[in-house]
Amino acid sequence: MTVLVGYVNNPAGHAALDAGIAQAKKDGKELVVVNASRSAQRSDSYRLGEGELKSVNNYLSRADVEFRVLTLGSEYDPAEQILDTATEVGAELIVLGTRKRTPVGKFLLGSTIQKVILDAEARVLCVKAAH
Numbered sequence: 001m002t003v004l005v006g007y008v009n010n011p012a013g014h015a016a017l018d019a020g021i022a023q024a025k026k027d028g029k030e031l032v033v034v035n036a037s038r039s040a041q042r043s044d045s046y047r048l049g050e051g052e053l054k055s056v057n058n059y060l061s062r063a064d065v066e067f068r069v070l071t072l073g074s075e076y077d078p079a080e081q082i083l084d085t086a087t088e089v090g091a092e093l094i095v096l097g098t099r100k101r102t103p104v105g106k107f108l109l110g111s112t113i114q115k116v117i118l119d120a121e122a123r124v125l126c127v128k129a130a131h
Contacts, residue, residue: 002030004091006082006116009052011129012097017056019127020095021063031067032089033060036078047073079115086122094124 005020007013017033024031033056037047048056048071060067072081086094096113117124 001092002032002089003027003093003095004032004034004082004086004089004122005095006078006097006112007033007035007048007056008097009048009056010097010099012099012127014097015127015129016095016097017059019125021060021065023093023095023125024065024067025063029092030089031060031065032085032091033067033069034082034085035069035071036081036085037071037073047071077112077115079112079119082112082116083119086120091122094120094122096124096126098126098128 003020003024005016007017020031020033023029035048035053053069053071056069060069070085072085076084082094082096085091094116096116098113113126117126
């Protein structure tokens with residue numbers, strides 16, 4: 001079984017990564033970090049660049065936890081990519097970072113977190129970044 005973290009390079013993503021590391025260490029589980037985004041053919045601000053990916057791998061190497069980092073890209077929305085990966089790796093916990101969004105923002109942009117919470121077979125932990 002594994003702990004899966006949905007990761008983007010922002011304060012909420014960093015909070016999720018730290019919470020995922022702590023949980024994986026506590027339970028002696030593998031950590032799978034998923035950077036889900038739209039297809040690589042499109043511009044997606046959430047897709048990790050080469051330097052960001054190297055930084056995440058270095059950070060995880062220092063955390064002394066067994067890990068994999070997956071950079072996914074497909075026509076499916078990121079929530080579906082996270083859910084599919086959680087099923088594939090047998091995740092028993094999904095960790096996501098949250099940020100404040102207005103009700104209109106949630107309506108217009110959709111909510112990856114909401115979809116994961118509602119559709120996940122695994123437990124879901126949502127964490128906020130420290131202010």
